[in-house]
Amino acid sequence: MARRITFMKAINEGLDMAMEKDDRVILLGEDIAGGATVDHLSKDNEDAWGGVFGVTKGLMPKYGRERVIDTPISEMGYMGASVGAAATGLRPVPELMFNDFIGFCLDTLLAQGSKMRYMFGGKAKIPMTVRTCHGAGASAAAQHSGSYYGMLASIPGIKVVVPSNPYDAKGLLISAIEDDNVVVFSEDKTLYGIKDEVPEEYYKVEIGKAKVKREGTDLTIVTIGKMLYVALEVADRLAKDGVDVEVIDLITVAPWDQETVINSVKKTGRLIIIDEANPHNNTATDIASVVGDQAFDYLDGPIKKVCAPNTPVPFATNLEQLYLPDADRVIETAAELIDDLKK
Amino acid sequence: MEKLSKERAEWIYKKMNDIRNFEDEVHQIFSTGSIPGFVHLYAGEEAIATGVCAHLTDKDYITSTHRGHGHCIAKGCDLDKMMAEIYGKETGLCKGKGGSMHIADIDKGMLGANGMVGGGFPIAIGAALRNKYLKTDDVAVCFFGDGAANEGTFHESINMASIWKLPVVFVNENNSYGEATPQTYASGSKHIADRAPAYGIPGETVDGKDLMAVYEAAGKAIDRARKGEGPTLIECVTYRNYGHFEGDEQKYKAKEGKEKELADRDCIPEFRKYATAKKLLSAKKADQIEKSSVEDIEHAIKFAEESPIPKPESLYEDVFVD
Numbered sequence: 073m074a075r076r077i078t079f080m081k082a083i084n085e086g087l088d089m090a091m092e093k094d095d096r097v098i099l100l101g102e103d104i105a106g107g108a109t110v111d112h113l114s115k116d117n118e119d120a121w122g123g124v125f126g127v128t129k130g131l132m133p134k135y136g137r138e139r140v141i142d143t144p145i146s147e148m149g150y151m152g153a154s155v156g157a158a159a160t161g162l163r164p165v166p167e168l169m170f171n172d173f174i175g176f177c178l179d180t181l182l183a184q185g186s187k188m189r190y191m192f193g194g195k196a197k198i199p200m201t202v203r204t205c206h207g208a209g210a211s212a213a214a215q216h217s218g219s220y221y222g223m224l225a226s227i228p229g230i231k232v233v234v235p236s237n238p239y240d241a242k243g244l245l246i247s248a249i250e251d252d253n254v255v256v257f258s259e260d261k262t263l264y265g266i267k268d269e270v271p272e273e274y275y276k277v278e279i280g281k282a283k284v285k286r287e288g289t290d291l292t293i294v295t296i297g298k299m300l301y302v303a304l305e306v307a308d309r310l311a312k313d314g315v316d317v318e319v320i321d322l323i324t325v326a327p328w329d330q331e332t333v334i335n336s337v338k339k340t341g342r343l344i345i346i347d348e349a350n351p352h353n354n355t356a357t358d359i360a361s362v363v364g365d366q367a368f369d370y371l372d373g374p375i376k377k378v379c380a381p382n383t384p385v386p387f388a389t390n391l392e393q394l395y396l397p398d399a400d401r402v403i404e405t406a407a408e409l410i411d412d413l414k415k
Numbered sequence: 416m417e418k419l420s421k422e423r424a425e426w427i428y429k430k431m432n433d434i435r436n437f438e439d440e441v442h443q444i445f446s447t448g449s450i451p452g453f454v455h456l457y458a459g460e461e462a463i464a465t466g467v468c469a470h471l472t473d474k475d476y477i478t479s480t481h482r483g484h485g486h487c488i489a490k491g492c493d494l495d496k497m498m499a500e501i502y503g504k505e506t507g508l509c510k511g512k513g514g515s516m517h518i519a520d521i522d523k524g525m526l527g528a529n530g531m532v533g534g535g536f537p538i539a540i541g542a543a544l545r546n547k548y549l550k551t552d553d554v555a556v557c558f559f560g561d562g563a564a565n566e567g568t569f570h571e572s573i574n575m576a577s578i579w580k581l582p583v584v585f586v587n588e589n590n591s592y593g594e595a596t597p598q599t600y601a602s603g604s605k606h607i608a609d610r611a612p613a614y615g616i617p618g619e620t621v622d623g624k625d626l627m628a629v630y631e632a633a634g635k636a637i638d639r640a641r642k643g644e645g646p647t648l649i650e651c652v653t654y655r656n657y658g659h660f661e662g663d664e665q666k667y668k669a670k671e672g673k674e675k676e677l678a679d680r681d682c683i684p685e686f687r688k689y690a691t692a693k694k695l696l697s698a699k700k701a702d703q704i705e706k707s708s709v710e711d712i713e714h715a716i717k718f719a720e721e722s723p724i725p726k727p728e729s730l731y732e733d734v735f736v737d
Binding site for chain 1: 476478507508509510511512513517519520521522526527529530531534536537538539540541542543544545546548549555567568571572574575578732733734735736
């Protein structure tokens with residue numbers, strides 16, 4: 073049996089292998105090593121943190137501070153510097169510690185990195201992978217728990233991927249770093265500890281291709297990131313009622329895989345989208361609109377979204393649990409679509 | 416730093432004239448409605464772009480501003496393609512998809528005019544980081560206006576350039592107004608260069624109408640950057656001949672006093688006078704340059720006017736690298 077490693081270790085391994093393969097790959101971020109210039113750490117070539125969650129641990133000792141660059145707490149500075157370094161030939165991988173900090177540096181993605189190629193008539197290439205993390209469930213409250221991948225996905229010129237498991241995380245990160253475009257790689261911080269089988273070799277998972285995680289004929293559930301696990305629980309529970317659920321892990325939110333989703337809906341006639349982002353103008357909304365347009369005649373009922381409410385993420389544990397979409401809510405929603413489930 | 420040679424002096428004088436003629440023509444043409452959108456003209460500030468870029472090669476990078484035509488010309492961008500870009504033509508430097516505010520030519524090390532005030536700072540330090548990482552002796556120059564000096568990117572980028580000793584020179588063009596607001600109102604420090612010591616880097620304020628003052632300060636700073644000694648902040652005091660954008664009534668500009676004296680000085684004849692006195696430029700050569708510059712700009716306008724508009728399908732092209 074292949075070895076099992078955590079989501080965090082899979083990301084670390086993806087970075088490590090990409091850096092080993094191509095010395096133009098550099099990492100930048102706040103405390104991605106930690107302890108820069110501290111004598112006793114320098115003496116032993118040690119990092120202090122390896123990122124706030126430890127995702128980049130061990131990379132500085134291996135590749136040195138020239139390639140694993142601790143920045144000051146200056147998000148617009150180092151994210152913009154990454155755009156400049158990418159435009160001039162490096163392949164930077166900046167880490168935005170929490171996606172909630174995007175406000176400090178949005179210009180670098182919104183107006184600079186994503187648009188240079190277009191604005192410059194195709195001359196520029198911005199091979200830059202922004203690693204960041206999103207997601208509620210860690211009691212980190214409103215400014216460290218949001219899910220903004222959908223907001224970034226609405227910017228032309230940016231690809232956005234949201235892995236749900238260690239295997240995809242490693243392969244997608246390698247694909248992102250090899251990609252010549254700006255790719256946002258959004259990690260769910262509550263998944264860092266989950267383990268799964270991950271090959272030791274260098275491999276890629278295709279950006280823009282969703283995966284059917286469970287086949288079914290009665291209802292399609294499309295998920296983003298860790299919402300996959302909610303859908304799999306729903307599928308198990310509904311199977312007991314004789315409802316056969318198809319579960320699709322979207323993996324890429326920009327550009328999302330319309331073909332896989334639409335083909336599934338044509339088969340099942342019913343669609344629920346689970347998206348942890350706030351409900352308005354999110355990825356689920358976009359999927360609903362495209363499916364409504366392209367597969368209307370195949371639908372047996374309205375397209376349903378199960379999302380976080382239109383509130384910031386609360387701190388208290390009970391409220392945070394209420395905030396997150398869960399299997400009960402999805403099953404209640406399914407009951408609105410499937411007569412046999414109606415009480 | 417290399418002393419100003421005859422050859423360099425002629426190059427500078429040509430570029431200064433090209434910028435002035437280009438901008439004066441764009442000013443005229445814009446008023447007829449042939450150029451769409453917004454344009455922000457550089458005329459009056461020629462000594463800065465040319466005095467700095469005289470020290471650079473195609474391998475050095477620059478980032479530019481809203482007021483970017485001058486930097487483009489000084490960095491060696493093609494005049495025909497520049498004019499075509501401003502007209503929104505298919506033959507433009509950016510295939511007509513960037514326009515005046517985004518004019519760029521990466522092949523020439525010109526990383527773009529920038530529609531975002533202060534947008535160039537972090538991009539410039541990123542290019543400098545690349546230069547340092549690849550162990551080249553190439554530099555990056557970040558041109559920025561007095562308005563941009565009050566953006567947060569100024570602080571973050573100069574601080575990072577300082578701690579990493581990046582090969583970058585921050586060249587401020589203090590043309591007295593950020594849009595319609597005086598620099599003296601908008602900045603807590605009298606001079607923008609006064610802020611340099613706070614970042615532990617050298618700073619200098621020079622007369623931005625005096626080509627030689629800019630040339631010497633930039634030469635020193637660029638040498639320093641090439642040697643790996645870190646960044647410098649140079650403030651060039653200057654004045655823009657036109658408004659913030661074309662169509663600006665410029666009600667804010669002073670009609671007399673020190674500001675008017677600065678406005679009335681013209682860096683181009685000042686440099687001609689200096690260079691001819693120093694025998695770097697003969698009167699005959701200067702006349703020839705002036706004439707050929709007019710012809711080159713006329714050629715650029717003709718090229719732009721006769722060029723086709725972009726094909727409809729190009730709307731969808733170059734969003735991503737395929």
